[in-house]
Amino acid sequence: MRAKLSVYFDYIEAELVPLWMIIKFKPGEIVWDQECLYIPIHSPFHRYNAEDFDDQIISLSIASTELVISPERPSHFGIHLPAVKQRINKLRGEKFAPQFLMEDIQQFVVQIGDVEEVLQMNVMSSFNWR
Template sequence: MAKISVTYDYFNDMLCPMHMLIHFGKGNFDWSKNYIYIPVNSPFKRKRAEDILDDTFSLSVASTELVMNKDKEGYFGIHIPTVKSRINKLRGEAFVPHFQLEDIEQFVIQIGDIEEILAMDKNVQYTWR
């Protein structure tokens, strides 16, 4: 089971959620799935940016890899084949270190991207901040 936490930082003098961390550990993610769905349950386990370990192999998830499912209210999804396709493109770039899918320990997602995907069907700002 993945551990979900959120980093907070100050924005316009207010403490705001910035990134969601989905930590599953090295070799513990099932890359054969098409989608995974993550609940948006607040309050979140709060972390400061300084609390993130530098030696954790993380992968940022792009907004184009996020999906919504109207049957799963309060959840957003990650389309895993799109993530893998991007990883394969990265591997061909000169300055990207060699790694295997099993090396990735957590996903990092910008909170703004999650808010956008969850508000798509309502065309309003998501208010869980």
């Protein structure tokens, strides 16, 4: 998969801060049978303002509980696709859930704070606290 990465910024208390990482891909490009989709954290990102977010694209927010780390990929974070599929299938059973196919999803939205939290857990686990 060849994803396009973007980071959306907004002003909070007069300071420009990153809010969301957008992982954009072509419809049907995600291989949902794989365990994890790993995203590099040191990639060139397209930078946008929050008001530039295109809400016409079928997007899926990724929950912090669906983010993972791997010792084999220290400069990446992962998205655990079985957990994402399980959440989508649960939502589909709700009365007012929007109807879509998995292949229709064109981007993932990840909160930067969630990425920082997951990566911090990796750093903290490397210290010996005895």
